[in-house]
Amino acid sequence: MGFQxxxxxxxxxxxxxxxxxxxxxxxxxxxxxxxxxRHVPGIRIPALTHPGILGTAPDHKLLxxxxxxxxxxxxxxxxxxxxxxxxxxxxxxxxxxxxxxxxEYQRIAKEAARTIPPRENGGKRDIKNLTLGARTxxxxxxxxxxxxxxxxxxxxxxxxxxxxxxxEIADFTHLGVDLIKDGMNKYNIEHTMIVPSTIDARFTIxxxxxxxxxxxxxxxxxxxxxxxxxxxxLEAINYLSQFGYTPEQAYSILGTAPxxxxxxxxxxxxxxxxTLWIPTDIFDFDIMPTKxxxxxxxxxxxxxxxxxxx
Numbered sequence: 621m622g623f624q625x626x627x628x629x630x631x632x633x634x635x636x637x638x639x640x641x642x643x644x645x646x647x648x649x650x651x652x653x654x655x656x657x658r659h660v661p662g663i664r665i666p667a668l669t670h671p672g673i674l675g676t677a678p679d680h681k682l683l684x685x686x687x688x689x690x691x692x693x694x695x696x697x698x699x700x701x702x703x704x705x706x707x708x709x710x711x712x713x714x715x716x717x718x719x720x721x722x723x724e725y726q727r728i729a730k731e732a733a734r735t736i737p738p739r740e741n742g743g744k745r746d747i748k749n750l751t752l753g754a755r756t757x758x759x760x761x762x763x764x765x766x767x768x769x770x771x772x773x774x775x776x777x778x779x780x781x782x783x784x785x786x787x788e789i790a791d792f793t794h795l796g797v798d799l800i801k802d803g804m805n806k807y808n809i810e811h812t813m814i815v816p817s818t819i820d821a822r823f824t825i826x827x828x829x830x831x832x833x834x835x836x837x838x839x840x841x842x843x844x845x846x847x848x849x850x851x852x853x854l855e856a857i858n859y860l861s862q863f864g865y866t867p868e869q870a871y872s873i874l875g876t877a878p879x880x881x882x883x884x885x886x887x888x889x890x891x892x893x894x895t896l897w898i899p900t901d902i903f904d905f906d907i908m909p910t911k912x913x914x915x916x917x918x919x920x921x922x923x924x925x926x927x928x929x930x
Contacts, residue, residue, distance in 0.1 A: 621647065621648065621649060621650060621789075622647075622648040622650060622655060622774050622787040622788055622789040623645060623646065623647055623648065623787070623788055624645065624646045624648065624782065624784060624785060624786065624787055624788065624872060624875060624876050625643065625644065625645035625646070625782075625784045626640060626643065626644055626645075626782035626783055626784060626785060626871070626872075626875065627643050627783050627784065628641060628642050628643040629641040629642075629701060629702060630701060630702075631643070631702075632702045632703075632783065633702050633783065634781055634782040634783040634785065634875075635779060635781035635782070635783075635849075635850065635853065636781060636782075636850065636853060636854070636857075636871060637702060639854065639867075640782075640867070640868065640871055642925065643925060644868050644872070644922075644923035644924065644925055645923065645924050645925075646659035646660055646872050646876075646923055646924070647659060648665075648774070648787045648876070650667075650774060650787075650789070653666055653667040654666055654667070655667070655774055655775060655787055655876075657872075659869070659872075659921070659923050659924065660865075660869050660872050660873060660876075660923075661918055661919070662863075662865075662903055662904045662905060662917065662918045663873060663877065663902045663903050663904065664902060664904065665774075665775045665787070665876060665877050665878070665902055666775070666821040666878075666902075667774055667775060667821070668748055668749075668751050668774075668775045668776070668820070668821050668878050669751055669752065669772065669773065669774055669775075669789075669791065670747070670748055670749070670750045670751040670754075670772075670773055670776070671750065671769050671770060671771060671772055671773070671793060672744055672745070672746045672770070672771030672772070672773055672776075672780070672786065673735075673743060673744045673745075673768060673769060673770045673771040674742055674743075674745070674750065674756060674758070674767075674768070674769050675738075675739075675741045675742030675743035675744075675745075675758060675767075675768055675812075676741045676742060676758050676759065676760050676761060676762070676765045676766060676767055676768070677741065677761065677762050677765070677766035677768075678733070678739075678740075678741050678761050678762070679761040679762050682740060682741070682761055683731065683732075683733055684731075686733050686739060687707070687708065687731060687733060690705040690706075690707070690733075691707065693705050694707060705737075706734045706736070707734075708729065708730055708731055708732050708733060708734070709729075709734070710726065710729035710730055713725075713728075713729040713732060715728055715729075715732075740759060740810055740811055741758070741759060741761060741812075742756070742758045742759075742812045743768075744771060745812070746771075746773075746776065746779075746780040746786070747814060748773070748775070748776045748777070748778065748786075748878060749814065749816040749817065749820075750814055750816075751816075751817045751819065751820070752817055752819050753817035753818060753819050754814060754815060754816050754817040755814065755815040756812060756813070756814045756815075757800070757803070757812060757813040757814070758812045759803075759804050759809075759810070759811070759812065760799075767795075767797065769793055769795065771788075772788070772789055772790070772791040772793065773786035773787060773788060773789065774786070774787035774788075774789045775787050775876055775877065775878055776875070776876065776878070777874050777875055777876065777877055777878060777879035777881075778879055778880055778881035779849070779881050780875060781853060781871075781874055781875055782871060782872065782874070782875030785872075785874075785875025785876060786875065786876060787876050821878055821899075823899035823900075823901045823902075824900075824901060825899070825900045825901065825908075826880070826897040826898060826899055826900065827897075827898050827900055827907060827908065828895050828896065828897045828898075829852045829853075829855040829856045829859065829895065829896045829898070830852055830855070830884075830893060830894070830895050831847075831848040831849055831850065831851030831852030831853070831854075831855060831893070831894050831895075831896070832847075832848050832851060832891040832892065832893055832894075833845075833847050833848050833890060833891045833892045834847070834851070834891065835847050835850075835851070836851070836854070840890055841890070842889065842890050843886055843887075843889060843890065843891070843892045844892060845883050845886060845892045845894055847892075848883075848891070848892045848893060848894035849881060849894040849896070851894075852881075852894050852895060852896040853874060853896060855896075856870070856874060856896050856898060857870040857871055857874065859907075860873065860907070861920075862913075862914035862916070863905070863907060863914050863915070863916060863917050863918055864916035864917055864918030864919055864920045865918050865920045866920040866921065866922060866923075868922065868923045869918075869920055869921075869923060872923060873898075874896070874898075877898070877899070877902055878899065879896055879897060879898050879899070880896070880897035881894065881895070881896055881897075882894065882895045882897070905917045905918075
């Protein structure tokens with residue numbers, strides 16, 4: 621069994637938090653290599669298991685760089701909801717068996733970075749293609765690397781746009797580790813790379829939605845891929861809602877199903893074009909456009925709500 625949820629705006633929300641400010645969740649029943657949900661009927665999602673988190677530890681110099689650049693971002697609007705970034709938080713920090721009352725604990729807690737965002741060390745990248753048989757190249761900054769893995773997913777759409785948008789599961793991972801000495805300098809890179817697995821979910825037809833750098837209020841942005849992808853997501857949600865899904869259910873589908881996100885064009889000013897690819901194979905019914913128009917096949921229902929703090 622797995623679960624999916626998206627947070628309320630006060631807790632950070634998701635990619636579309638201004639449109640979905642309240643917290644909701646869904647339960648997914650896993651049978652073999654497929655997952656279905658009592659809360660999101662009409663779809664069956666194949667397994668594409670992967671870790672959301674895979675990274676190494678930063679050295680002190682890199683940690684200082686993170687804290688400084690994220691501090692500057694926070695200072696642009698310290699009261700923003702959700703915040704631009706989160707500073708180090710001493711409360712409830714965990715450092716092995718170190719006692720919270722010790723001076724060393726307090727010193728580390730004041731500068732230790734939040735582990736949520738992806739950075740130069742990898743970390744929480746949420747790349748769905750980092751699945752069985754994939755390979756990743758991660759920079760090493762400290763002796764021993766201190767490799768960390770976790771946040772295991774059964775399936776997820778590109779972007780994990782609902783934040784806890786994947787089908788979260790309890791699982792285990794088998795890893796093999798090799799070392800390329802001085803690899804960062806040899807290949808002149810600063811970030812991680814991956815080689816996707818040759819094992820992948822196979823789909824025959826996709827329905828692709830487009831978005832451009834024009835926000836919901838009609839304001840023009842310059843080659844803004846984030847605005848363009850948000851508009852593609854909203855187009856897909858509006859479309860799926862015509863078949864009976866509530867917007868919340870449709871949003872959940874985009875977070876859990878293995879949708880593809882692409883920057884299809886970012887050269888023809890002023891509009892970037894981003895596309896969202898939904899595999900039609902996951903639905904129990906036909907979602908392709910017809911002359912007759914959509915038929916409400918699904919009896920949509922509200923997703924269970926999640927309390928603030930969940």
